[in-house]
Amino acid sequence: MTIRVSEADRAPSFQKAALPLLEDAQLRKNVRHATDVIQRKRGIVVGETSDWQDLRSAGSAIKTHTMRHLDHYLEQFEKACTAAGGQVHWASDADEANRIIVGLVRQYGGTEAIKIKTMTSEEIGLNEALEREGIRAWETDLAEIIVQLGRDRSSHIVVPALHKSRVQVRDIFRERMNLPELSDKPEELTAAARRYLREKFLRVGIGISGANFLVAETGSVCIVESEGNGRMCLTLPRVLISIAGIEKIIPRFQDIEVFLQTLPRSATGERMNPYNSLWTGVHAGDGPEHFHVVLLDNGRTGILADEEARQTLNCIRCGACLNTCPVYRQTSGLAYGSSYSGPIGAIVTPQLLQMQHGQSLPYASSLCGACYEVCPVKINIPEVLIHLRGRVVREQKSALDPEALAMKTAAAIFTSRARFEAAQRLGRIAQWPLVTHGWMRNLPGMLGNWTRVRDLRALPPQTFREWWKQRGKSGTSAGPAAPLRSARRIAEDPSHG
């Protein structure tokens, strides 16, 4: 089995990939603006609900239950979907899924396909696989068109071109659609995309989609979207192929009710998506004549097997954790080297890749907890990040790794009062060549990462415990009153930190 997640196996580490992005003032401005707008809208529509926390709990309960009985619900889905005239295919990895889809397109005599935005197809590199076989894949989601025509990468799981400004989009359209006069007015840009798309909707006979939800009980597939281009892909072509990770299953039709409240609010700050498509098998004279579902594993059963990280699979791909993440906000999704970015990407990508790649990603978080707070299915992302850091340390780090050595030394120091106090004294002596006027501005080794942008106060002449001990010796049982850094000294004395 060869598990692949977009190009994550070849991607540079997060800290390396972040560098050029941090230099890109235009990108950072675009990302700040877009995430601020979505967050503000989300805040309003979430605030309107009286039962938001209950909805989160319900979503979490449904997903947690489903993951415990995933085998059962997958088989139930296959049975129901088949009975309704659909055909279900099982793919253990990216290559197998691509082979199945290429085979289906060929089987129906297709040379091109129109696509609804699907992160799963980006995960398996479907477009590239189709192109290699001479099959042209046309993205139809506006943001995906921008990414495809701009030969760019997705920077967000819901809003893939979030890192591009309107002017940048105009330039891509001007060049790639051959419209030199195009302005950056939203109406003109969408009209250009409309003309570009209409002709393809009417011509191309094969549609490829992802899935937001697969309903086990009925064999139905659900997709929510904002533009209506997806609806075109789902209804116009003769053949529809939907690819979905096995975790997209929910047990009952009525479970959709919970997610259709939480997903649009979390994803785009809307009470309801403008287009909610739900279909079950095929119907003569209505919609596609042939319908196929490809169920993808590609590392997911590995995540399912890890009890502490299993909640990762509860994700409904709303992107709320990206928008609120202070790290994502600085770098965009392009630093995560994967179709899945932000806090959820930082736990999904390395796990899908069995911790063989993307080991820097669990560290791409300050553990601030904002992601957990907004997650509509209550995935405790910080907890999973810490768990994965533990796996990186235990499974990947050699005992001679400088960080591992430093951490083990620190642990040895902290487990003994004598060693701790000796280390405090030693630090005070050893720091002298590094201290200028009471401050350290240029530390060696790993700590140099601290002093590149921050000063560090020199270790004070007396630790708290030394002061306490000295205080106990002098005078009454309670000792003299503790000294104070006076208000004036805090506010004025430049030598004090």
Add this chain to the structure above:
Amino acid sequence: MRISLFITCYNDTLFPATGQAVVRLLERLGHTVEFDAEQTCCGQMHYNTGYQREAMPLMRRFVDIYKDAEAVCVPSSSCVAMMRDHYPKMAAETGDAGLARRVEELLPRVYELTELLVHRLGMEDVGAYFPHRVTYHASCHSQRSLHLGDLPLRLLRKVRGIDLVDLPNIDRCCGFGGTFAIKMGDVSAAMLGDKMKDVENTGAEVVTAVDTSCLMHIFGGLHRARAGVRMAHIAEILAPTESDAEAEEAGA
């Protein structure tokens, strides 16, 4: 009340003034402060960086030292978050039922400083005097793990002479994140840049928080920029009184 102080490793070593202010404040309010010198570190740095095995003996150590304490005061929300969020699970993993029970019994008696003051001691006005323009940084653990809400602000609003100004984007991380600041230095610096702008825009002389660790990071950046803004743990604002200021004037 008999209050056991867990000063935390970094306050002990780097910021003794924080601990001295806690002692001053609690004694001024009529309580007895105890300090057990066997204490070292809660294990947060190890645990959060992936060295969970190394954190285990530090959890045991903490429980052994404080198992009989009436109340434990910790002037750091992130260390308290470490205990509340992770100690129960860590103890369960050892398979030692006695340890798990001791953790469960101890945790309700562990308080972050402002929790101790407001929830346990029922105080908001601690009689403090701090005549300066101050802005309060709400650390991530204080907000999203301890859910302190406006507890620290309620205490600060009652301080005489204080000019308390709201920090914009108060819910956003400053970019410290423990070893994150080292491992992801450039991203951390970008986050710090945003926070420094917000702090400077308030015109505050002093930035405060319930965590000296975030302050070490924010103030480290402000000091590098020669921004003329100081840091003070919240205890250092709640400890001084008007008579301290008079004494200082007289001595000066």
